[in-house]
Amino acid sequence: MKTVTPTQLRTNIYNLLDEVLKTGLPLEIKKGDKKLRIVPVDGVDKLKNLILRPDAIQGDPNDLVEISWGEEVNLDLP
DSSP: EEOOOOHHHHHHHHHHHHHHHHOOOOEEEEEETEEEEEEOSSSGGGGGGGOTTTSSSOOOOOEEEEEEEOOTOOOOOO
16 A cells, blocks of 8 residues: 655645556555545456466466476486
């Protein structure tokens, strides 16, 4: 959670609000020893923030059980 002072909030309020709406993470404002939070009312779909990883394995995880690593790994330990 990001924490800002009231001065930082006033200086950059539109960007900070956009960040809260985009990420869904609350923004904490610290004034003296008191704290306030700005949180989005509606939930954010965090799956939209996922990065495409084309090298990731796609398919049935049970297919991985059948893979033989014998030629790939040398398990002869000293």
